[in-house]
Amino acid sequence: MDILRFxxxxSVDDGKSTLIGRLLFDSKAIFEDQLEAVERTSRDRGTEYTDLSLLTDGLRAEREQGITIDVAYRYFATPRRKFIIADTPGHIQYTRNMVTGASTADLAIILIDARKGVLEQSRRHAFLTTLxxxxxxxxxxxxxxxxxxxEARFEEIREEFTAFASKLNASDLTFIPISALHGDNVVSRSENMPWYEGTALLHHLEHVHIASDRNLVDVRFPVQYVIRPHNATNQSLHDYRGYAGQVAGGVLKPGDEVMHLPSGLTTRIKSIDSFDGALDEAFPPMSVTIRLEDDIDISxxxxxxxxxxxxxxxxxIDAMVAWMADGVRLQPRSKLVLKHTTRTARTVVRDxxxxxxxxxxxxxxxxxxxGLNEIGRxxxxxxxxxxxxxxxxNRLTGGFILIDETTNGTVGAGMIVDAH
Known part of the structure; x- marks a missing residue:
């Protein structure tokens, strides 16, 4: 089974955490003791219904204020697919958290309150997901x-958002009317909306095609580690030299001609190894070890x-940078550490x-x-x-993070637009 990250x-109070709670509950992906704890907390707060948003809002401050602050990750599976969910905050001051949660996502669900329509925060998050x-x-x-x-209200919101999305680079856009509180169109089709002819949300998540989203054309293999088992008891492993890493693009097969950068030397792939043994091919996002026919100085x-x-x-490089540091601003002549794939280099902000x-x-x-949560080129x-x-x-070889040398903390996330 493949994995869908979404x-x-x-905006705030649109029901993101409740929706995820409903998905987990209706797909029977939570344990009885978790449900009992949520029911008990709901009763203590005087709520007439079981507040499923408590399944993801784990921080005490989140529960007290009824908002999402941190990115909460949840995991569940159906017979068709495995899922990793990132519940991201809606507040403007937590834009950096939203960027973090969406940076590795294959799909984003943007929630809109049917009463309020498309709000400023809805547009902001739509833009960020396309960015x-x-x-x-x-x-x-x-x-x-x-x-x-x-139905008229749903169509009105769809037309308004479609007009806004035409300004963005949104390639695949799907509209689904739901009620997370009552479960309408979340896991199964709703009888309350017979006019809606599409599928339920979970059915869409199970069947959306993501295999073609990976770049299978440009071979990119950043070397993470050189494997040399010096103390191997097996004699055949004494001369073993493998290069471990995650395939960032393309398809690799034994016998393929490849080039090493920065040397520019060419060789061929001798074998591709994994934890389960030798492989006939490797593709994103597999983590493998590659052996080459020639000895090249690779690190x-x-x-x-x-x-x-x-x-x-x-x-x-020119890049769009989302600044995540509180109290420190990014400005020309700022000196930082840039981490790109497996390579780390010092960098200075030219402009x-x-x-x-x-x-x-x-x-x-x-x-x-x-400043904090601001984005610029x-x-x-x-x-x-x-x-x-x-x-x-390529999102893997086109993305990077910026690190403060003094604190060793991540202060920015970047997306490469152009390279000189």
Whole structure:
């Protein structure tokens, strides 16, 4: 079974945590003691119903305020597919948390309150998910029970959001009317909305096609570790030299001609090994060990690719950066550490081209710095070459994080737009 990673997004009180709780409850993915704890907490708070949002809102501050602050990850499976859910916050001050949760998602569910319609925060999260190149978007119009399951209201919201989405790079957009509180169209089709001819949300999650979202054309294998079992008792392993890492793009097979960067030397793949034994092929996001026919000086941070299909080798890159540091601002001449795939390099901010208003999509070219939760386009210069692709082409080789040297904390996440 393959794994679908999806994130929820939307404005405050749109019901993201309740929706995930309903998915977990109706798909029988929670234990009895978890349900009993939620029921007990719901009674203690005087709630007339079982508050399923408590399944994901784990922090005490989240429960007290009735909001989501941190990204909560939950796991469940159906006979067709495994799922990893990222419940992301709706508040503007937690934009960095939302970016973190959506950065690895295959699909994003944007919730909209049927009474309130498309809000500023709905637009913000829709823009962020498309900026992060999440391939599939589901617009779940929630709380349909509070508008008497009105088809006219659903169509009105769909038309408004479709008009906004035309400005974004949204390739796959699906609309589903739901009621997370009552379970309408969440796991099974609702009898309250006979006018809706589509599938329930869980059916869509089970059947959405994600295999073609991975880049299977450009071979990219960042080397994470060199395996040399010096103390092996098996004599055949004494000369073993393998290069371990996660396939970031393309399909690798024994016998394929490959190139090593930065040396530019070419060789062929001798074998591909995994924990379960030798493999006939490897593709994203598999973690494997590659053995080569020739001895080449390869170490962590190097890249294996095709001779006629190489990434950009660049020391200067333009990127969209989401700034995540509180109390420290990103500005020209800021010195940071950049981590890209398995390579780490020092970097300096050469230029801040503009700051982006994620509400209006307006570019402020007079901005001189980026603060917490702000996004802008910057030019970075690194101390050593990076092997990069545009983020639009490959999310793994096109993304990076920025680290503060003094605190060793992550202060920014970047998406490469252009490489010089």
């Amino acid at each position: 994130a929820t997004a939307g 992060l190149r999440v391939p599939h978007l589901v617009l779940a119009v929630n709380k349909m029970d509070l508008v008497d399951y009105s 962590r941070g190097d890249m294996i690719c095709r001779p006629h299909n190489q990434p950009h080798v660049a020391q200067e 801040l081209q503009y700051r982006l208003d994620v509400n209006t999509l307006h570019r402020d070219e007079t901005a001189t710095s980026l 910057v030019t970075l210069r690194t101390t050593q070459p990076l092997f990069v692709d545009d983020y639009a082409r």
